[in-house]
Amino acid sequence: xxxxxxxxxxxxxxxxxxxxxxxxxxxxxxxxxxxxxxxxxxxxxxxxxxxxxxxxxxxxxxxxxxxxxxxxxxxxxxxxxxxxxxxxxxxxxxxxxxxxxxxxxxxxxxxxxxxxxxxxxxxxxxxxxxxxxxxxxxxxxxxxxxxxxxxxxxxxxxxxxxxxxxxxxxxxxxxxxxxxxxxxxxxxxxxxxxxxxxxxxxxxxxxxxxxxxxxxxxxxxxxxxxxxxxxxxxxxxxxxxxxxxxxxxxxxxxxxxxxxxxxxxxxxxxxxxxxxxxxxxxxxxxxxxxxxxxxxxxxxxxxxxxxxxxxxxxxxxxxxxxxxxxxxxxxxxxxxxxxxxxxxxxxxxxxxxxxxxxxxxxxxxxxxxxxxxxxxxxxxxxxxxxxxxxxxxxxxxxxxxxxxxxxxxxxxxxxxxxxxxxxxxxxxxxxxxxxxxxxxxxxxxxxxxxxxxxxxxxxxxxxxxxxxxxxxxxxxxxxxxxxxxxx
Amino acid sequence: xxxxxxxxxxxxxxxxxxxxxxxxxxxxxxxxxxxxxxxxxxxxxxxxxxxxxxxxxxxxxxxxxxxxxxxxxxxxxxxxxxxxxxxxxxxxxxxxxxxxxxxxxxxxxxxxxxxxxxxxxxxxxxxxxxxxxxxxxxxxxxxxxxxxxxxxxxxxxxxxxxxxxxxxxxxxxxxxxxxxxxxxxxxxxxxxxxxxxxxxxxxxxxxxxxxxxxxxxxxxxxxxxxxxxxxxxxxxxxxxxxxxxxxxxxxxxxxxxxxxxxxxxxxxxxxxxxxxxxxxxxxxxxxxxxxxxxxxxxxxxxxxxxxxxxxxxxxxxxxxxxxxxxxxxxxxxxxxxxxxxxxxxxxxxxxxxxxxxxxxxxxxxxxxxxxxxxxxxxxxxxxxxxxxxxxxxxxxxxxxxxxxxxxxxxxxxxxxxxxxxxxxxxxxxxxxxxxxxxxxxxxxxxxxxxxxxxxxxxxxxxxxxxxxxxxxxxxxxxxxxxxxxxxxxxxxxxxxx
Numbered sequence: 003x004x005x006x007x008x009x010x011x012x013x014x015x016x017x018x019x020x021x022x023x024x025x026x027x028x029x030x031x032x033x034x035x036x037x038x039x040x041x042x043x044x045x046x047x048x049x050x051x052x053x054x055x056x057x058x059x060x061x062x063x064x065x066x067x068x069x070x071x072x073x074x075x076x077x078x079x080x081x082x083x084x085x086x087x088x089x090x091x092x093x094x095x096x097x098x099x100x101x102x103x104x105x106x107x108x109x110x111x112x113x114x115x116x117x118x119x120x121x122x123x124x125x126x127x128x129x130x131x132x133x134x135x136x137x138x139x140x141x142x143x144x145x146x147x148x149x150x151x152x153x154x155x156x157x158x159x160x161x162x163x164x165x166x167x168x169x170x171x172x173x174x175x176x177x178x179x180x181x182x183x184x185x186x187x188x189x190x191x192x193x194x195x196x197x198x199x200x201x202x203x204x205x206x207x208x209x210x211x212x213x214x215x216x217x218x219x220x221x222x223x224x225x226x227x228x229x230x231x232x233x234x235x236x237x238x239x240x241x242x243x244x245x246x247x248x249x250x251x252x253x254x255x256x257x258x259x260x261x262x263x264x265x266x267x268x269x270x271x272x273x274x275x276x277x278x279x280x281x282x283x284x285x286x287x288x289x290x291x292x293x294x295x296x297x298x299x300x301x302x303x304x305x306x307x308x309x310x311x312x313x314x315x316x317x318x319x320x321x322x323x324x325x326x327x328x329x330x331x332x333x334x335x336x337x338x339x340x341x342x343x344x345x346x347x348x349x350x351x352x353x354x355x356x357x358x359x360x361x362x363x364x365x366x367x368x369x370x371x372x373x374x375x376x377x378x379x380x381x382x383x384x385x386x387x388x389x390x391x392x393x394x395x396x397x398x399x400x401x402x403x404x405x406x407x408x409x410x411x412x413x414x415x416x417x418x419x420x421x422x423x424x425x426x427x428x429x430x431x432x433x434x435x436x437x438x439x440x441x442x443x444x445x446x447x448x449x450x451x452x453x454x455x456x457x458x459x460x461x462x463x464x465x466x467x468x469x470x471x472x473x474x475x476x477x478x479x480x481x482x483x484x485x486x487x488x489x
Numbered sequence: 490x491x492x493x494x495x496x497x498x499x500x501x502x503x504x505x506x507x508x509x510x511x512x513x514x515x516x517x518x519x520x521x522x523x524x525x526x527x528x529x530x531x532x533x534x535x536x537x538x539x540x541x542x543x544x545x546x547x548x549x550x551x552x553x554x555x556x557x558x559x560x561x562x563x564x565x566x567x568x569x570x571x572x573x574x575x576x577x578x579x580x581x582x583x584x585x586x587x588x589x590x591x592x593x594x595x596x597x598x599x600x601x602x603x604x605x606x607x608x609x610x611x612x613x614x615x616x617x618x619x620x621x622x623x624x625x626x627x628x629x630x631x632x633x634x635x636x637x638x639x640x641x642x643x644x645x646x647x648x649x650x651x652x653x654x655x656x657x658x659x660x661x662x663x664x665x666x667x668x669x670x671x672x673x674x675x676x677x678x679x680x681x682x683x684x685x686x687x688x689x690x691x692x693x694x695x696x697x698x699x700x701x702x703x704x705x706x707x708x709x710x711x712x713x714x715x716x717x718x719x720x721x722x723x724x725x726x727x728x729x730x731x732x733x734x735x736x737x738x739x740x741x742x743x744x745x746x747x748x749x750x751x752x753x754x755x756x757x758x759x760x761x762x763x764x765x766x767x768x769x770x771x772x773x774x775x776x777x778x779x780x781x782x783x784x785x786x787x788x789x790x791x792x793x794x795x796x797x798x799x800x801x802x803x804x805x806x807x808x809x810x811x812x813x814x815x816x817x818x819x820x821x822x823x824x825x826x827x828x829x830x831x832x833x834x835x836x837x838x839x840x841x842x843x844x845x846x847x848x849x850x851x852x853x854x855x856x857x858x859x860x861x862x863x864x865x866x867x868x869x870x871x872x873x874x875x876x877x878x879x880x881x882x883x884x885x886x887x888x889x890x891x892x893x894x895x896x897x898x899x900x901x902x903x904x905x906x907x908x909x910x911x912x913x914x915x916x917x918x919x920x921x922x923x924x925x926x927x928x929x930x931x932x933x934x935x936x937x938x939x940x941x942x943x944x945x946x947x948x949x950x951x952x953x954x955x956x957x958x959x960x961x962x963x964x965x966x967x968x969x970x971x972x973x974x975x976x977x978x979x980x981x982x983x984x985x986x
Contacts, residue, residue: 073496367645371514371604382637387663388630394561397626401564401674409671423663427640427656435644435652473561 012076015084016128017339019429021046021122026117026250032108041110043470045095045117053088057080063421066481072192073131074263079330079478080128083257085121088335090250091116093453095344098242100447107153107240115152115263116246116296119145126280133192135258139177139222142254143170152237162238169221169231172437174397183211184267189299193266212270215262222255224285233292236304237358239458241351244300244342248307249337252314254332257397258392259421266324271321278319283414285312290421299360302425303343306384309422310336313399316411320402323483327475334471335383335395335464342380342457348444349373350453363429365438373444374433377459383461385426390465494556496570499538499617503529503587507610510534510603519602523595524607524740524796530591533613534584544577546965551624552686552699560627566683569624572897574822574969575750578622578962579743582780583829585619585737585951587613589944591733593835596940597731597820597842598646605646609732612638616740617773620747625673625683628751632744633666639733647728654721654728661693661721669748672701689755689976693762702760705753711954712745715768715805716775719798726794727847731838734790738797739831743823745769746804750816750973752807761809773902773911780909784916787841790976792917793833796873799906805890806903811977814891816970818903821962822884825955832869832948836862839941844930848922855928858934863922865937865945872952876893876910880955 010017026044029037066077095116102108122142141381147170152381153164184193187207188199200208221228236244241384251401263274289309296302316334350366358365367374381388386397396419404412464471506529513522521586552571579874590609598605615638618631636659644655649985677683682846693701709716722742726734763770776799783795800822805817828978839862840855841847856863872879875886885907899937926932937945955962 134890136805185736212679316867358802367601369606375511384592387637388634393630393633397674398564400670402675404671405678409675412671412674420660420664420667423660424656430640431644431652431656434641469559469563472561474562 003246009069009074011059012067012074013128014059015052016121016124018055018384019052019117019124021119023114023117026110026114030114036213037110038108040111041207042095042099045113046092048117049088049092049095049120053085056084062464064481065484068130068194068409072194072484073134076128077478078474078480079260079482082122083127083253083315083330086334086337087127087250087253090253090341091120092244093169093341093345093457094242094245094249095347096449096453097168097245098240100450101348101351102240103243105153105240106353112149112152112242115149118345119149119246119425124249126254126410129258129261132185132193132196135261136174136178136181137256138176138254141310142251143174143222143411144444146170146251147244149243150235152243153240157242158238159240160415162235165234165238166231173218173228174220175195178215180211180214180218183207183214187211193261196266197268199381200267208270209273211275211437212267212350213277216274216281217263219255219259222258223252223311223315224308226288226308226317227281229285229288229308232308233304235299236307239300239343241300241348241356245341245348248303248340248344252307252311253333253337255316256318256329259315260283260329260436260482261327264318264321268321274443275319275321279411282312282319282411285309285315286415286418290418293425293480294421296425297360299347299362299429300344300358300359302360302483303340303347306422307336310340313396315413316354316403316415316432317399320406322402322406323476323479325399325402325406327472328395330479331468331472332395332399334475335391338457338461338464339380339383339392339436342376342454343384345450345457346373346377347456349444349450352442352445355442360429360432361439363432364436364440365385366433368438369441370444373454376454377433378430379458379461381426381429383465385423388422389462389464391461391468393465393470394468403406428475493539494554495540495555496534496554496572496580496617497583499540500532500570500614500621502536502614502647503584503610503617506530506533507607507614507706510610511607513603516600516602516977518864521602522606523591526591526610527588529610530584530588530613532544533610534588537581537584537617538578539579539871540572541633541965542576544965545799546574546968554621555652559918560624562638564626564677564683564905565681566626568627568685570627571622571623572621574965574967575706575973576747578820578824578853579620579740579747580617582743582824582946583740583790585615585617585947586736586827586831589831589835589947590735592940592944593735593838594732595731600968601645603662605642605732606641607636609736612642612736616744619744623685625676625688625777627683628685629666629670629673632669633663635668635741635744635883636662639737642733642736643729645726646730646733649728650724651728654724657721658725661718663710665708665718668704668785675701690707691756694977695759698757698760699763702757702764705757706764709748709753710771712748713801713805714745714798715771716779716804717771719775719779719790722798723791723794726797726834727788727790731834731841734834734838735831738793738834739827742797743803743827746801746819746823747765749805749808750820754977755973761977765809765811767803768844769899770803771862772809774807776806776906777798777902777909780906780913783913784909786913787849787850789837789849789917790834792913793830793837793851793873796828796910798915799910800830803885803888803903806890806899810888810891810895810899812891812894813970813973814894816891816974817966818884818887818889818891819961819968820872820884820970821880821955821959822888824962825880825884825952828948828951828955829869829872829879832945833873833950834946836866836869839937839945843934849917851927852921853924855922855934856932857926858931861942862937862945865949866918868924870914870947873958874914874959875907878953879955880959882956883959948971966968
């Protein structure tokens, strides 16, 4: 094993974030009185600088670079996903801050955990090695478990944390078990070596392992039939945490699925595609039908998230460059939409009041027509109506899945999105057609209002001009999969 | 030809103007919202006039006023606009109707004025987009986005049962258009392009054609609406505010029929001729059965809504006669129906604003208190019944001539529409307008004011002009329809031996 300093170059952003985490930890420990504001500022600063580092080390033309004895990969797809993770985390922290302060749970540890989970996601996104992947995953998950239970005096929050932890640990165990099978069959933990060893390996062991891998990935994405935790945890967590939970980790989980299934096991595609097909069908059917019955907006968005992840996997199971890039586009679009949706929930909540029920959106148009309009954008975008980004996300996965010859999945998917339209429209109905039940003015920090406006407008603008982002996704997948072919 | 992008202007002026109106904010600024909306609508109409003046009728096939720039290169989607003789009049009709609904809502809408006006303006821009899109995805995007403003119009400013009606409208149409999306993607996967005119040339196997045809049939059939998926329309019409009904009847219903000529006939001609019996059958049911249903209505708006379904049955019938007369007659019928049904809903709106009832039984003897109004209403009722010298006659007559070439039975059934149409429209007219003054509300009616006079007069002129001298309408259509038929017949697969 020889070590070259140039390895560090590929991991600059991760190293930087790790150092900053230590800084925040010091602040938390030694500067209690000013720690809260300082930790927040440091966290935001970290994310911004990390974004700059990632952006300037990004090279759209370059092939994938491998570092640390091929444990680590630096490529365009990883960089784009990391940038989106930073962005999601920044937005989530901005949205969540006032909410936490109102509930007297804005402690500096919150920002520390948020940064830790970010680092976990970054490692997941850049891993080219099963163990590195697992380390990243655990770093992300453990921080998230703690975040979910962050409101430690609230029963629901601790219950959700416990539930998430138990089920999450089980899923991690499954994943690890699957990895050990893959290792047993191929003799390597490195993804590119695994890929080359697959054709000659014992297929029974491989398939056995694959089942566990798919189960683990599905759990982290929160798709049926591994979705049980999603509604309870989304509902139980403080909304500020739900914001984090529903956005960035999905991007990381997408990266994991793409690297594991598409990158390392393309030769087993036939098998994992069949498994994903079941997962997709179960998710979009269950997610949409269950969301219909919800009165709690967080649960509704949780179930809608299950179906959205099902849609995203439709792109993945189409299994060629187009398919992966459409799934990546979907994951990014979904992160934007879900942030805005939970941002709205935060906006409507205030000290001593949780805007938990869909009825709380009643008459929003009368109370504040600008935010009603933004929520309208989000809802129609999630329903997949143009001109919003959600439409093009849906469009590109449908295109991929029809191209791959699974017309029936596409037909089922559009039928289910019809069901989906019903509950999204119901929110619009409450906002526009009904009179307000609650006339308290919306008082939120300027930061939240500005960011939410940007977020909503971005959903509309990306719907008008989705071309650039699509091109990035396509370019990224070309680079990643060209490298995988080359070994 | 000129380089001014008239079509883009016709799309984006209303949309941007709508956003501007939205920015005027709360109802304290209502007056400003109305004025900005009117100016935008007039400007939007003004930019469509050159489309007619500079329209080159000598070109057979290629679209005029083309604009083309790449939009989403990843999928080879272009921002490609252009109109031909088939779509020209719809753009004009739509832009004119927008002015009229803005004026019609001037006084009757008092809450959330800016949002109301903005919804109509944005809708108008989207509709122009639908009629001028030459790219499948661009078409679809406008097609589906236009659901949003109409959903809000029905839901926010509608009647007591508006939530149900708005939701039903949205979900019915969305169900159809999602299938359309799958069909468009399939066409893209087969041809590698989203250009509608490329699809026209693509040879498709009969199996593919069949399923694409059914996707089109559902998508456009819901929008037309054809029997048996028409049930959303009466609900939507009854609950919608006057302006909403006008746009729904005059423009939104045309989208489905337009889809049949632009997509179904030229792209899947074999499937179309294979299933002609189906479409013709459904159309005849609409014409005859829905005609009887209209006869039984007690609510004026519902009556006109059913009469719309019946008239649109004529349109789909005309398209599937596969001859020049049928298609041209159907297109003329569409434009005429735009004027006439719009005017009928406006008339009902005029009454509703005064009496707040749409029940025929609540009226009687209106002519005694509103003579000017009664005269206009008479003209539109006659046009709805298809009286010669009104626009309603021309289209129906040409379609009937076209049907004569195909089958006597079809002609016979279609022609009952003239009788039924006269029966339900004139009977309603008689009950509402003539007779003794029914109650003190009617006795206290005031005749139409200048504003109402203006919009009814404009439509009356259109109806009469089109009835007396339809040449400007047929002139621009002629070569395009000819070309369409040649293309359809030329593209058909040879019959299996």
